[in-house]
Structure formats: structure tokens, C-alpha cells
Amino acid sequence: MPIDPRAADTIDPRSRSVIILLLVSAFVVILNETILSVALPPIMDDLDLAETTAQWLTTGFMLTMAVVIPTTGYLMGRFSTRQVFTIAMTTFTVGTLICAVSPSFLPLLAGRIVQASGTAIMMPLLMTTVMNLVPPSKHGMVMGNISIVISVAPALGPTISGLILSFAPWRALFLLVLPIAVFALLFGLRRIENVDEATAQPVDLLSVALSGVGFGTLVYGLTGISGGQDQSAASDAVSGGAPTAAIVCLVIGVISLALFVWRQVLLQKVERALLDLRTFATRNFSVAVGLMVVMMGAMFGVVVLLPIFLQRVAELSTLQVGLMMLPGGLAMGLLAPLVGRLFDRVGPRPLLVPGLIAVVIGIGIMSRVPEQAWLIVVGHVVMSLGLAFVFTPLMTTALGSLPKRLYPHGSAIVGTVQQVAGAAGAALMVSIMSRVASGTVADGGTHLEGIASGTSVAFTLSAVLGVATVVIALFIRRNPADAANAPVAAAGTPDGSEGPTGPSAEAPESPGGAG
Numbered sequence: 001m002p003i004d005p006r007a008a009d010t011i012d013p014r015s016r017s018v019i020i021l022l023l024v025s026a027f028v029v030i031l032n033e034t035i036l037s038v039a040l041p042p043i044m045d046d047l048d049l050a051e052t053t054a055q056w057l058t059t060g061f062m063l064t065m066a067v068v069i070p071t072t073g074y075l076m077g078r079f080s081t082r083q084v085f086t087i088a089m090t091t092f093t094v095g096t097l098i099c100a101v102s103p104s105f106l107p108l109l110a111g112r113i114v115q116a117s118g119t120a121i122m123m124p125l126l127m128t129t130v131m132n133l134v135p136p137s138k139h140g141m142v143m144g145n146i147s148i149v150i151s152v153a154p155a156l157g158p159t160i161s162g163l164i165l166s167f168a169p170w171r172a173l174f175l176l177v178l179p180i181a182v183f184a185l186l187f188g189l190r191r192i193e194n195v196d197e198a199t200a201q202p203v204d205l206l207s208v209a210l211s212g213v214g215f216g217t218l219v220y221g222l223t224g225i226s227g228g229q230d231q232s233a234a235s236d237a238v239s240g241g242a243p244t245a246a247i248v249c250l251v252i253g254v255i256s257l258a259l260f261v262w263r264q265v266l267l268q269k270v271e272r273a274l275l276d277l278r279t280f281a282t283r284n285f286s287v288a289v290g291l292m293v294v295m296m297g298a299m300f301g302v303v304v305l306l307p308i309f310l311q312r313v314a315e316l317s318t319l320q321v322g323l324m325m326l327p328g329g330l331a332m333g334l335l336a337p338l339v340g341r342l343f344d345r346v347g348p349r350p351l352l353v354p355g356l357i358a359v360v361i362g363i364g365i366m367s368r369v370p371e372q373a374w375l376i377v378v379g380h381v382v383m384s385l386g387l388a389f390v391f392t393p394l395m396t397t398a399l400g401s402l403p404k405r406l407y408p409h410g411s412a413i414v415g416t417v418q419q420v421a422g423a424a425g426a427a428l429m430v431s432i433m434s435r436v437a438s439g440t441v442a443d444g445g446t447h448l449e450g451i452a453s454g455t456s457v458a459f460t461l462s463a464v465l466g467v468a469t470v471v472i473a474l475f476i477r478r479n480p481a482d483a484a485n486a487p488v489a490a491a492g493t494p495d496g497s498e499g500p501t502g503p504s505a506e507a508p509e510s511p512g513g514a515g
Contacts, residue, residue, distance in 0.1 A: 011142075014193060015133040019142065021192050022085070022126045025184045027149045028177060029092050029119040033061070034157030035173050036112075038322060042170045047105050054105075057112050059223050062419065064116035066219040069415040070211045070275050072124040074203055076408040084125050085192055089185040092118025096181055100174035111174075124411035131399050131407045136479070137344055143396040144340020150391060152333035159326050162319030204267055207274035210260035215416065218253030221246045222423035275416075276409040279402055284479060285410060288398035289417055291472045295356070295390065296421035298465035301429025301458060302363055302383070306376075309455045313448050314373065324377050328384030335388040347478030348393035355389025356473055358382055360466035367459035400479045429458040 011019075036057060044054045076084055095114030102108035126146060134142045164172050224246030260275075267273040280286045310316045310324065343351060362383025366376055395414065402410045436457045437450030445453070 011134055011138060018081070018192055019130060019133065019145075021184070021188050022122075022129055023145060023149055025085070025089055025188060026122050026126045026146075027153050028180050028184055029088075029115075029122045030149060030153040031157050031160075032092075032096070032115060032177055033119065034154040035161045035177070036157075038158050038161045038319075039165060039170045039173055042165055043108075046170065047108070049105055056109055059220070060109055061112050061116045062223060062423065063216050063219055064113045065120045066215040066416065066419045066423075067212045068117050068120035069124065069419065070215060070412055071208060072121055072415070073276065073409040073412040074274050075121065076125060076128055076411075078203070081125075081129060082189075082192055084121060085188055086185075088118045088121035088125060089181065089188060090118070091115075092122070093178070093181040093185055096174050096178045100171055100178055102171075120415070124408065124415050127395065127399060127411040127414070128407045131411075132404065136400060139396045139400050140340040140343030140392060141337070142340065143392045144336045144338070144343070146395070147336035147340070147388065147392045148333040152329055154329065156326070156329065158322035159319075162317075162322040166319060202272065204263070204272055204274055207260065207263050207267065210256050210263060211274060214253050214256030214260050215420065216253075217249040218257065219420060219423045221249035221253055222420070222427040224249065273409075275412055276406055279406050279410045279413055282401045284401035284477060285398050287472065287475050288394055288401070289413065291352075291469055291476070292394060292398070292414065292417055293421045294465055294472065295359075295394075295469045296418055297425030297428065298363070298462040298469070299359070299383075299387070300422035300425035301462050302366065304426045305429055305433060305455050305458055306366065306380070309451065310373075310376070313452050313455075316373070324373065325380065327377060328380040331381055332384040332388040332391075335385060336392060339389055339392050343393050343396060348397045348476050349473065349478070351389045351393045352473040352476060353470060355386045355393075356466060356470045358386025359390065360386075360463050360470065362386055363459055363463040363466055367456055367463055397476060397479060425462075429462065432458045432461060 040054050040057065043049065043057070075087070079087070092115055095111045095116075095118060098111030098114060099108055100111075102111055130142050130146065131139070160176075161173055164176065224243050261277065264273045264275055264277050268276060268278060280289075307321050307325075310321045316324070339351060362379045362381070362385075365379030365382060368375075398414060399407060399410050433451065433454030436454035437447070440450035440453045441447060
């Protein structure tokens with residue numbers, strides 16, 4: 001009996017329900033990441049906190065993400081899909097409850113750390129599950145839906161937060177998220193099914209320790225140099241250089257990560273690595289991760305500095321800033337499904353190159369930091385539209401180039417790179433802004449003029465880094481498996497294919513197999 005070739009090209013109802021559940025849950029946890037961004041001043045007033053203390057609510061969240069994400073590859077190998085989902089959503093829900101009832105700073109910080117632990121597990125779980133359940137010809141389409149979550153949820157966070165804080169206390173932010181998280185957890189416990197079963201894989205405690213110390217101190221050092229993620233602290237960084245503690249942490253982080261890499265290379269020989277670095281033997285994965293490092297570094301500097309400029313120099317309210325960022329996030333989310341379908345047809349390069357060029361143009365517009373708010377919105381929308389053509393192809397190409405057994409480790413590496421590169425980008429851009437601002441003040445300019453000049457220079461550098469990403473994108477090729485499963489594969493070479501097809505598609509594990 002002949003096999004219908006379309007059977008392997010469809011997503012069965014069971015897999016579809018699992019993916020939808022994970023998408024909803026991921027939307028909830030990612031929304032929580034940015035919903036606190038404009039709530040720090042009310043929290044500082046209510047709990048009588050200094051800026052340097054309050055910024056730990058965001059820095060602590062970021063540190064926890066950097067420590068937990070590298071362990072998710074092990075977690076997804078050691079536990080079943082249902083178990084990992086339960087761990088992630090239960091942890092996130094408990095953390096949200098702690099935050100909602102916190103009477104003081106320390107319980108609130110503890111709740112944020114617990115929340116971050118659940119958040120760190122959810123995104124790698126979602127991406128790994130999608131790569132396992134979805135046929136290669138549909139990877140772009142489903143990753144496009146994931147891009148909606150990644151782009152729209154952070155964009156909605158500040159806007160929703162500003163609206164709620166205009167008539168309710170800050171604890172209402174967590175009370176809003178809590179019932180949604182409980183519903184997602186209970187519904188998931190009833191409906192989610194196992195994609196991968198648990199294995200009796202032992203954990204290497206030394207790797208866990210080196211990973212935690214390495215990534216944790218590295219991100220702490222980078223955020224310490226940039227003044228943390230608190231906007232007031234960052235904008236006040238014009239008065240001095242990098243703190244000694246931050247530099248010491250950077251050194252400790254680099255040494256610990258070097259030892260971590262050495263340990264993983266040894267453990268890979270007996271299949272016990274906490275984070276399998278053989279993912280980098282795949283050419284497309286290495287190039288995609290390199291592109292992601294430069295892109296996240298450039299973009300995150302813009303994300304941190306733009307609200308500082310709008311609030312300090314343009315004197316806009318937090319709600320106004322949130323509303324200005326909303327069109328770009330919504331545009332990126334609305335475009336994501338189309339980009340996913342295009343990726344399945346033409347591959348990554350025809351989308352990445354024009355998308356990255358649009359990102360450079362958008363940042364270039366914002367680098368003029370004009371007084372007209374509408375022009376900043378235009379620049380942000382152009383940048384966001386460009387990013388819509390970047391995220392889905394980049395993540396799909398990176399993970400799709402790996403053999404199935406390395407999906408969890410690839411997802412963990414991608415998540416870790418985003419955290420570290422984002423922290424590095426913020427540190428670099430805020431440092432540049434600080435130095436330029438100090439020079440402006442020394443020459444007789446005002447503090448606000450210094451911030452405006454420094455922001456313009458930092459954005460210009462971001463645009464230059466963006467040009468580098470366009471060059472790197474030229475080296476990314478279409479994965480053979482994606483090309484071989486394209487809708488027109490029966491005709492021989494798929495239309496728009498950028499890489500080899502046929503027998504070579506059967507060996508994606510080799511170092512050159514991705515291109």
C-alpha cells in the first residue's frame with residue numbers, strides 16, 4: 001500500500017494541542033518579564049526602597065534566567081515533557097503568588113527569583129517540543145507562532161502595566177497574572193501529553209556549579225557595568241566608571257565558564273554533558289548563534305536606552321512610553337505567521353538579509369533621537385518589522401540544523417546566548433552613553449543634553465553592529481532537511497533552496513551537514 005507523502009507533512013491533533021498549551025503558557029510567563037518594567041517607582045515608594053535596591057527585582061530575574069537556562073537541556077533529558085511542564089508552571093505560579101502577597105522587599109525578590117526559574121524552563125521546553133513534533137516543512141510556520149509570543153507579550157507588558165498602575169497598586173500586576181497561570185497549569189495537567197519520556201540520566205554537580213557561577217557572575221558583572229536594568233540607575237551612570245565588584249565578577253565568570261567548557265568536553269565522551277557543545281560542530285547552528293550574539297547585543301542596548309531617553313529627555317510618562325513601544329511589538333507579532341510560511345518556502349537567507357537591513361534603518365532613524373515622538377515610533381516600527389523577518393528564520397535554522405537528540409541542548413544554548421548577549425549589549429551601550437554624556441557635561445552642556453548626545457552615539461554604534469549582522473547572514477544556508485521536505489521537493493531541487501538536497505539531507509549531524 002503506497003504511503004501518502006502528505007502524512008508526514010501534517011501536525012496531528014495530539015501534537016497540535018500540546019503546542020497550543022505550551023504557547024499559551026509561554027505567553028503568560030514572558031508577559032511577566034516586562035510587566036514590572038514601569039512598576040519599579042511605585043514599588044520603591046510603597047516599600048521605601050532605594051534605586052540600587054529596587055533594580056535587583058529585574059537584575060535578580062535576569063541572573064536567575066542565566067543560571068537556570070543552561071540546565072534545561074539536562075532537565076528535558078532527565079524528565080518527561082509532562083513533568084518538565086509541571087515543574088515550570090508550578091514554579092512560576094508559586095513565584096507569582098509570593099510576589100502578590102509580599103509585604104516587603106525580600107519576599108518580593110524571592111518571588112521574582114522563583115518566577116524566573118519557571119520562565120527559564122518554559123521557552124527551551126516550547127522550542128524543543130516544537131522541533132520534535134513538527135515536520136521540517138512546517139517548522140517555519142509554527143516558529144512564526146512562537147515569534148508572536150516572543151514579540152507581542154513583551155510589547156504588551158509595559159502598556160498593560162501602565163494602565164493597571166494608573167488605577168491600582170503594584171500588587172495588582174501579579175494578581176492579574178496569577179489566575180491565568182493557575183488556569184494554564186491545571187488545564188495543562190489535564191491535557192498535555194508526553195513527547196519524550198524520562199531517562200535515568202545522572203547530573204554532574206560540578207557542571208551545575210560551574211554553570212551557575214560562570215553565567216551568574218558574568219551576567220551580574222555585565223549588568224553591574226551598565227548600571228543594571230533599572231533605568232534611573234543606568235541614566236545616572238554618567239558620573240563614574242565600572243564598579244570594581246562588576247569587573248571582579250566578570251573575571252570570575254570568564255574563568256568559571258572556561259572550566260565549564262573543559263568539563264563538558266570531557267563529559268561528552270561518556271554522554272553526560274550538562275550542556276552538549278557538539279551543537280557547535282554544525283555549521284549553520286554556529287553561524288546562527290554568532291549572528292544572534294551580535295544582533296542581541298545591538299538590539300538590547302536600544303531596548304534599554306530608548307526608554308531612558310524618552311522619560312528623561314523627552315519627559316514622557318511611563319504609560320506614554322509603553323504606548324509608543326506597542327505598535328512595533330504588535331506589528332512584529334502580526335507579521336510573524338507570514339514570515340513563518342515564507343521561511344518554509346524560501347529558506348532563511350532571503351528573509352534574514354532584508355530583515356536585518358530594516359533593523360539597521362530603524363535604529364538609524366532612532367539614532368537621531370529627534371524631538372518629534374512620532375519619528376521615534378516610526379524608527380521603532382521599522383526596526384520591529386525587520387526583527388519579524390529575523391527571529392523566526394534564525395531560531396528555526398539554528399535548531400533545525402541539529403540532530404534530534406541535541407534539540408534540548410541547542411534550545412538551552414540559544415536561550416543562554418540571548419541572556420548573556422543582551423546583558424553585554426546593555427553594558428556596552430550604557431557605558432558609551434555615559435562617557436559621551438560625561439564629556440558633554442564637562443564641556444558645559446546640561447545633564448539631559450549629555451544623555452541625548454550619548455544615546456545618539458550609542459544608537460549609531462548599534463546600527464554599525466547591525467551592518468555586521470547583514471554580512472554574517474550571507475553565510476547562513478537552508479538546512480538540507482528543510483529543503484528536502486519543502487512542498488515542491490518532488491520536483492528535485494526545491495524552489496528557493498539555498499543548500500544541497502537529496503542524500504546529503506540524510507546526514508545533518510556532520511559538521512558540514514548544515515550547509
